[in-house]
Amino acid sequence: MIMTRRIIVDIVVILSIFCAPLWWITVCLLVFATFFFKRYYEIILAGLILDLLYGGGAFFWGFRFVYTVSGMVLYVALTTFKKQTRFYAGE
Amino acid sequence: MAGDRFASMRKQRNIQKRTITFFVTVGLVSIFLFADGYGFLSRSVGFMAVSLWKTQNYAGNLWGGFRNLVRSKKSLVDENTKLKEDLRVLSMKLLDRNLLFEENLDLKEAMGRSVLDRTVLASVLAGPGQSLYDTLIIDIGEDFGVEIGDEVLYAGNIMIGKVTEVLKRSSKVVLFSSPGELTDVLVGDEKITTTAKGRAGGNYEIRLPRDIAIAEGDVVLLPGIMPRIVGYVEYIDVKTSDPFKLILFRDVVDSRQVREVEVVLRDKEIKK
Numbered sequence: 001m002i003m004t005r006r007i008i009v010d011i012v013v014i015l016s017i018f019c020a021p022l023w024w025i026t027v028c029l030l031v032f033a034t035f036f037f038k039r040y041y042e043i044i045l046a047g048l049i050l051d052l053l054y055g056g057g058a059f060f061w062g063f064r065f066v067y068t069v070s071g072m073v074l075y076v077a078l079t080t081f082k083k084q085t086r087f088y089a090g091e
Numbered sequence: 092m093a094g095d096r097f098a099s100m101r102k103q104r105n106i107q108k109r110t111i112t113f114f115v116t117v118g119l120v121s122i123f124l125f126a127d128g129y130g131f132l133s134r135s136v137g138f139m140a141v142s143l144w145k146t147q148n149y150a151g152n153l154w155g156g157f158r159n160l161v162r163s164k165k166s167l168v169d170e171n172t173k174l175k176e177d178l179r180v181l182s183m184k185l186l187d188r189n190l191l192f193e194e195n196l197d198l199k200e201a202m203g204r205s206v207l208d209r210t211v212l213a214s215v216l217a218g219p220g221q222s223l224y225d226t227l228i229i230d231i232g233e234d235f236g237v238e239i240g241d242e243v244l245y246a247g248n249i250m251i252g253k254v255t256e257v258l259k260r261s262s263k264v265v266l267f268s269s270p271g272e273l274t275d276v277l278v279g280d281e282k283i284t285t286t287a288k289g290r291a292g293g294n295y296e297i298r299l300p301r302d303i304a305i306a307e308g309d310v311v312l313l314p315g316i317m318p319r320i321v322g323y324v325e326y327i328d329v330k331t332s333d334p335f336k337l338i339l340f341r342d343v344v345d346s347r348q349v350r351e352v353e354v355v356l357r358d359k360e361i362k363k
Contacts, residue, residue, distance in 0.1 A: 018140055018143050018144065018147070018217075019143075019144075019147050020221065021218070021220055021221065022220050022221070023220065023221055023222050023223060048132075049136060050222060052129075052132050052133045052136040052137070053133075053136055053137065053140055053217070053222070053228070054217070054221065054222035054224045054226050054228075054263075055133075055222075055224055055226075056224055056226050056255045056256060056263050056265050056269075057224055057225065057226060057255065057265035057266075057269040057270075057271070057272050058269065058270070058271035058272045058273065058289075059223060059224050059225070059269055059270045059271055059272075060270075060271070061271065062271075064129070066223065066224075067222075067223075
């Protein structure tokens, strides 16, 4: 059941990466999913896909993995934060 | 005893898992750094993305058509009349501009400079709002002879960016207003040469000495035999403690609403 929900959320996130008109919609979905699911490594993969699709230019001094690194940082931060709260979704 | 054995086996398995993870990570990073893994992945993801974006555009057009079907006839007639009037007014305003433009071209040609660019129309598949990078993805690539460095125009005369990545059927355009992007520009009536820095969202900043005369509303152009408009000065910030002033301007067009652009093919045949 939880695996089915996770797959559905993954599909929604992928569609959001390609189709959402604003980038922060995808980010909010990813934050929500990281909070809701255990070990949501897909946040890092989503960051990599965003960098591969849209990355370029002089943004962040030409560093092309802004979303990937942000995904890693968010994953660690949210996982740590989750453990400090009463609510802790398990699988 | 059995418990000790199990604990030791579990510990060995953990060590094996960590070792495998370490070598896989090192392998992936090496591929990225030394074997153009980034380029390969970028091309693969881009290839899949183009089909999805084109499907999205098609679905959007179908939905738009369906909405028009169910709208009241009166609202459609009213909108049609208003649009026709707007078009008529704009056409009048453009008459003068077209006459001057043609005269400008004739003069340049008389002096031995041909300035007509070969351009190809492209649809925007993904706009700048979809990422922090402020890039556009357009639906033409190697198949239409697009190359890295090709300029991208909106409405024929407003340069908005350059092509930075070319795939088989799509290209990535970095807008001049992308954060950190530096562009040489000409500002004001005296066409002062300076560098504009992108601030995202169609915004730019320029820093010039305080005593240089620049006013709000001054035009900002890209240098060249055919100067192209980038924007108009919107705000000037002068501080008594700073020998420089901060000039802010923005694109004349909202890049989030751009649906079609033209790619200037430099001295090349258009392949298709």
